[in-house]
Amino acid sequence: MRVVAALLALVAAAGPAAAGDDFSAQATAAAAERQAHWGLAVGLGTGSLSGDFSPPLRKPVIGDLHLFRTAGKWRFGLGVSFSSFVMEAPYDNELEWGFQQTYLSATRMFRTEGSLRPYLQVRGGLARLHPRSELFTMDPLPEDFESGDSPTKPANGFSVGLVPGVEWRLSRTLALDLSASFNYFSVDEYDLAPVNGGLASSGTTFEGRIGLRWHPDDGYPPGPAEPGSPDKERDAWGVAHNYGWAAAEALGINWFSSAYNEYGRNANFNQISPRSWWENFEHGFTFDDNEFRTNQYIHPFNGAAYFNSARSNGLGYWTSSGFALAGALFWECCGETHPMSLNDMVSTGIGGIALGEMQYRLSSEILNNQSRGKSRFFRELGALLVDPVRGFNRILSGRWGAVHANPKEPIDWRPPGSTGLLMIGGRAIGEGESITEDTQHYFNVGFDHAYGNPFDNERRKPFDYMDVAVQFSAGEKVPLNVVRIHGDLFQKPLGDAAAPNHVLAVFQRFDYMNNTAFEYGGQSFGVGLHSRYRLSDTYGLGTRLDGLAMVLGAVNSEYAKIADVPDRERLREYDYGPGLGAGAQVNLVRKGHPLLSLAYRFQWISVSNGSVFSKGESSLGSDANHYIQAAIARLVVPVYRFIGVGADGGVFLRKSRYSFPGFRDIDQRNPQVRVFLAFTS
16 A cells, blocks of 8 residues: 555656646647657666765666656656665675665756757755665664664765756657766765775765666547547547556556665665666576565555556556566566565566456446546545555546546446355354364454356456455454455357356466465466356356466465575465365355355465475475365355345365475364355345
């Protein structure tokens, strides 16, 4: 949520209102060349340092990201520079000093036409100098110091700069940027005694830079289509395809995540620069030791933000999936100094796709572009809470309160055949053979929802059929303790194509189960068979058989603490590995409402990192295996109209087998029971 709030702050600071001010004029002059309103610039550079910090600091390198808005011959923007300095001998092998600048800019273009366009930019803002070397570790550490905090003290201040340069136009929207930078900074006084220096507080850098400037919006505003607007491809909700806004927002999420980690958390992994980026690429991918919730839900939530940066800017499922994967890779390589994490790439990228499309579909069911007044406000608010990036984009573009057309196809916002079940009640979970052993009791809210219908959907695009299960338990170690998403990517009706009773599907699955008794999660793809059988005019039977391959799963383990994890800060309590699985589900329905449900799943996970972690020099290829089974039976009895009472019972079984000498095998059993008041739709 902090990341999304920061993204809103970025958009607000840039001033979006004018994006639609001259929309009508542009519409009537569609044949003429439009002036692009927004631009994005990236650059790399290196140079020299003088002043108090030189020596012992030297050789600045810089990576720069800059978002700006064009107004005639002027550009006004907001940017961030990630720089670093190394130290002179004999300290040249020590970790570098990170130097982060967050600035406002004003740029005067001396030419706005032609291939070569010279300019002069002035910038000023915050500066933060932060050593990574252990030579500058605080002694003693602060009393409130926690694992993951930076052990070195930062120095805060300001910087001002002058950047003359020239753009060489490569195409209508892209230009090569060559520039020089003269920059002065002043920060809190720092003692350089550990490297034979004195007190230092200011410096001047000179850098040569090369970069790219991109004007991706091509003059099109992001708001609703209006009569006479230029012909531009739009999605079902009338949002124009806009790769530029999507890219800027995905970068903005990482940008402000970095700022929060540096200024808010004072994290030990955020002193990034091109040096750390190159080091990460040289090191390659490994595994990390973050807590289960962070890796298996928070990272997918961030991936969903990347995904919806594209999805809510008019782009489709597959293109948006590319944004989720690219955003995850960009953060892993360039967002932190920790080694790139393979498990984060899977959970953020692949998990973010599933969670992001789920958010987009559920928010679509809430929205109604034709509603007004209080109903409209609460619909927009509900969609914002379900899909924050899409909600903020609706505010930004003016769609929040504007009355305009809804999607033409019901599957895009009111899918026929959808069902929902809200369960409010109590939950008990035990450990051992009986529910009475080591029992814990919780207040529980559950929500199961099927989006669309695999048999009667007239369209079969990715996630046109999806089912979701979510649970909240008050008093658990984390309130949100279950999220399961199953979304069909491809479907093939078998038999009568118009009204099939059997549908073969390729699906994506997201699992997150996190409670005091066990932890289980992962990203999977598989093949399934949906079937339905009519028993009478009142009753019907639905089944689903699944076989799946888990890209990377996580499950609690007694021996994960010995995992081969670089830069360890905590003892990870779960193992990682790929695997195979299968599942079966049977649903008895009465007049379209669930009555009795039975479900079973088996999963095998072959440990890649954790448990017995090493064969030779590799951290991959463990001999440990987890065999997991989960079963549940649920009964819902209707009482009056859409209200009923229900109960379900299930069990989670884990058999962990370790072939490493000295390790014992583990059997875990957790029975669970819920009783609830049911509301069906």
